[in-house]
Every structure is written in C-alpha cells, then in structure tokens.
Amino acid sequence: MGNKAWHVEGKTGFDALKLQDDPVPEVGDKDVLVRFHGSSLNYRDLVIPKGMYPFAQRDGVVPASDGAGTVEQVGKNVTRFKKGDKVITLFNQGHIAGSLDEHSVMGGVGGAVDGCLRQYGEYDEQGLVTMPSNLNFLEASTLTCAGLTAWNALYGLKTLLPGDWVLTQGTGGVSIFAVQFAKAAGARVIATTSSASKGEKLKQLGADHVLNYKEDTNWGETAKKLTGGRGVQHVVEVGGPNTMAQSLKAIAFDGVISIIGFIGGAKGEQQPTFLETLTNICTVRGLLVGSRHQFEEMNRAIEANNIKPVIDAKVWKLDQVKEAYQYMWDQKHFAKVCIEID
Incomplete structure (x- = not known):
C-alpha cells in the first residue's frame, strides 16, 4: 500500500x-x-x-x-x-x-x-x-473550511432569520456557501462581484440582487437602499480593510459583520476605525472556521435542503x-x- x-x-x-x-x-x-x-x-x-x-x-x-x-x-x-x-x-x-x-x-x-x-x-x-x-x-x-466558515458567519453569533438580508462578497467558496445557506433559510441576498458572467451564476444560485463593485464603488450604500434603508443583518466580509468601509455602510442596527478573510490585501487606503462599530451600532467579529458541533448542525441542514x-x-x-x-x-x-x- x-x-x-x-x-x-x-x-x-x-x-x-x-x-x-x-x-x-x-x-x-x-x-x-x-x-x-x-x-x-x-x-x-x-x-x-x-x-x-x-x-x-x-x-x-x-x-x-x-x-x-x-x-x-x-x-x-x-x-x-x-x-x-x-x-x-x-x-x-x-x-x-x-x-x-x-x-x-x-x-x-x-x-x-x-x-x-x-x-x-x-x-x-x-x-x-x-x-x-x-x-x-x-x-x-x-x-x-469554506462551508463551515459560512455557516459560523450566519449562525455562530446571531442566528440568521427568515426575511433577514445577507451581503456576500465575490464568488469564493465561503461567499457562495453563504448565498446557498441564506436562501435555504428564507433570507434575502445581495451579492457583489466584478464580473457579469459570475453575476449571472450568483443569480442562478438565488442571489436577489447582484452589485458590480467596479462599476458601483459605493456598493455598501446601494445595498442599504435595496433593503429599504434598514441595512443588512449579516455581512460575510472576505475582502479586508478596503471592503470593510463599504460593509459598514451596508450594515443594519445590531447587524453582524463576520470577518473571515483578507483577499483584498491586509492594508487599506481607507482604514475604518473601531469607533464605526458605535456609529453604526453593529458587531464586527473575526472567526476561524467553526466547531464540530456546528459542522454536524450544518450537515443536517445540507441533507434536509439537499x-x-x-x-x-x-x-x-x-x-x-x-x-x-x-x-x-x-x-x-x-x-x-x-x-x-x-
């Protein structure tokens, strides 16, 4: 062997x-x-x-x-x-x-x-x-990694509810799982991408709105408008400091921004400060994947919703x-x- x-x-x-x-x-x-x-x-x-x-x-x-x-x-x-x-x-x-x-x-x-x-x-x-x-x-x-990270983002601190809004960024593994889990839970999804063809795929997966972040650099404010001005309850933040400023513009009161990556680089031109968690009345959390208990919970949802x-x-x-x-x-x-x- x-x-x-x-x-x-x-x-x-x-x-x-x-x-x-x-x-x-x-x-x-x-x-x-x-x-x-x-x-x-x-x-x-x-x-x-x-x-x-x-x-x-x-x-x-x-x-x-x-x-x-x-x-x-x-x-x-x-x-x-x-x-x-x-x-x-x-x-x-x-x-x-x-x-x-x-x-x-x-x-x-x-x-x-x-x-x-x-x-x-x-x-x-x-x-x-x-x-x-x-x-x-x-x-x-x-x-x-990707599945459980998305699950923890949506359920680990504050449970996603039907009718909630979720903002995802790009088409990496975690972001796509977040779209799928959110739709299975009866939530609504705003997804960002820079590619029209990837945007079409996001819509096929259930995204309610797709924003092109290259064409609309102020996509955070646009997302908030799409929710009727309330903001989104969950942001799955994969970009890093440069996207964080827009995520803060999109977030609802008592919403949760889960930081799971830094693919946009670790240095930002427009670094938000911690004070913005107060001015936006939101929670920003870092997370590293999730527990076995959460994994088993997620697997039950994956089977139940196919x-x-x-x-x-x-x-x-x-x-x-x-x-x-x-x-x-x-x-x-x-x-x-x-x-x-x-």
Missing part, C-alpha cells in the same frame, strides 16, 4: 510543494485511518507556502484542511466510526463545541496537523464528521496539485477548486 503525499518544504512559493511516497500512518487506539478520495483548496493553502499565513503552521506539513474519504481502519478504542464509513476532516482538530481556545487554535489541519493532499491520513476519532448522504466525495470535501456545493468545472488529480494552486492563485476558478484522489 503506497501513500503518495504532498509536503510544504519551506516558504518559497509553490515550488515549496514536494510530492513524495510516505508510509501509511500507524493507527493509534483512538485513531481512524482515512483513505482520501477528494480534497478542495482554500486561499489559506495558497498563502502557507508563500509564508503569508498568520496562524499556526509547521515546516514539512501535508497541505490542505479539506478532505473526504472512507474509513480504512479504526483503533481498538474508537466508537464513533467503523470501517467503510464516509467521513470529512474537521479544520481545527480539537474544536469540538463552543469557542476556540489556546489549545484548539493550534490544531489546524494542513497548517499544524498533516492535511489531506495524500492518499491516506490518520486522525483522532474526535476530529472527523460523517459525510452528508446527499453529496459525493468532491462536494463533501468543500465543507471543512444543498449541493458548487465546484469549479476543472477538477485536478493528486499529481497536478501545483498547477491547481497556480490556477486558483490566478483567479481562473469559480467556487471551489477540487482535487480527485484515487
């Missing part, structure tokens, strides 16, 4: 990604050996080999937090899974319920803990969830990982970039 595995050796860019043959991991008493069939990439995976990731990571790690596969073997004390079960990795291995703590924040798969761009991986039984029955392995592999994650048309193989990273870095993708692992 071989185990082809990628490793991140250094921080020199995508050439730091090395493919090698690893031994199949030994299974401890409480561990589960997973044979991976699908993985998906996140912006985080691209910045780790570039040395731009602000959270825990170790040199030589197997990349990618997101993986779905079948249970190949279980340790003698495992009770949660049996051989043949279909499972997905949990992003922060120790984050079972409630808030992150100083211990669980150090357990990120693909950063500090070996990830999913390999044929076999072993995880503590607590660090896996059962796959939703309506999804295939590639679809399921998109849930670990939500299908959106996958980019181009699916890559395990030996094409570097090309897949470059393709995503060049922003040639729509929604989730997936890698098939046989």
Whole structure:
C-alpha cells in the first residue's frame, strides 16, 4: 500500500510543494485511518507556502484542511466510526463545541496537523464528521473550511432569520456557501462581484440582487437602499480593510459583520476605525472556521435542503496539485477548486 503525499518544504512559493511516497500512518487506539478520495483548496493553502499565513503552521506539513474519504481502519478504542464509513476532516482538530481556545487554535489541519493532499491520513476519532448522504466525495470535501466558515458567519453569533438580508462578497467558496445557506433559510441576498458572467451564476444560485463593485464603488450604500434603508443583518466580509468601509455602510442596527478573510490585501487606503462599530451600532467579529458541533448542525441542514456545493468545472488529480494552486492563485476558478484522489 503506497501513500503518495504532498509536503510544504519551506516558504518559497509553490515550488515549496514536494510530492513524495510516505508510509501509511500507524493507527493509534483512538485513531481512524482515512483513505482520501477528494480534497478542495482554500486561499489559506495558497498563502502557507508563500509564508503569508498568520496562524499556526509547521515546516514539512501535508497541505490542505479539506478532505473526504472512507474509513480504512479504526483503533481498538474508537466508537464513533467503523470501517467503510464516509467521513470529512474537521479544520481545527480539537474544536469540538463552543469557542476556540489556546489549545484548539493550534490544531489546524494542513497548517499544524498533516492535511489531506495524500492518499491516506490518520486522525483522532474526535476530529472527523460523517459525510452528508446527499453529496459525493468532491462536494463533501468543500465543507471543512469554506462551508463551515459560512455557516459560523450566519449562525455562530446571531442566528440568521427568515426575511433577514445577507451581503456576500465575490464568488469564493465561503461567499457562495453563504448565498446557498441564506436562501435555504428564507433570507434575502445581495451579492457583489466584478464580473457579469459570475453575476449571472450568483443569480442562478438565488442571489436577489447582484452589485458590480467596479462599476458601483459605493456598493455598501446601494445595498442599504435595496433593503429599504434598514441595512443588512449579516455581512460575510472576505475582502479586508478596503471592503470593510463599504460593509459598514451596508450594515443594519445590531447587524453582524463576520470577518473571515483578507483577499483584498491586509492594508487599506481607507482604514475604518473601531469607533464605526458605535456609529453604526453593529458587531464586527473575526472567526476561524467553526466547531464540530456546528459542522454536524450544518450537515443536517445540507441533507434536509439537499444543498449541493458548487465546484469549479476543472477538477485536478493528486499529481497536478501545483498547477491547481497556480490556477486558483490566478483567479481562473469559480467556487471551489477540487482535487480527485484515487
């Protein structure tokens, strides 16, 4: 039994990604050996080999937090899974319920803990969830990071209600999940994009309004007008300081802006200050994915509403990982970039 595995050796860019043959991991008493069939990439995976990731990571790690596969073997004390079960990795291995703590924040798969761009991986039984029955392995592999981050944004602090307004930015994985989850919950969605063709796809996914942020640089005020002047209850903020100023213009009283990324860069021309949370009477929160409890809650909603994650048309193989990273870095993708692992 071989185990082809990628490793991140250094921080020199995508050439730091090395493919090698690893031994199949030994299974401890409480561990589960997973044979991976699908993985998906996140912006985080691209910045780790570039040395731009602000959270825990170790040199030589197997990349990618997101993986779905079948249970190949279980340790003698495992009770949660049996051989043949279909499972997905949990992003922060120790984050079972409630808030992150100083211990669980150090357990990120693909950063500090070996990830999913390999044929076999072993995880503590607590660090896996059962796959939703309506999804295939590639679809399921998109849930670990992007799916759960969107779910936490909409439900983690203040529960999204039917009739609420949600503002999403762009067409990355988290933003698209947020559109799908919001529509399934009976909420209304305003989505931003800079591309007319991506705007059409957002409408097909259920977005009520699509704003082109290149043509309408004051899209935050436009969004507020679309809600009849009340503002949006939830913003899924992926852009960083430059989009934050507009998000604050769009937010309703007691609304929540969830900061989940900084793809627009970490430096802003128009840095908002913390005072703007007072002048807009809103909550701004940072979040790092979510707990296993939330993951299981989300999976029940995915099954009940038959939500299908959106996958980019181009699916890559395990030996094409570097090309897949470059393709995503060049922003040639729509929604989730997936890698098939046989």
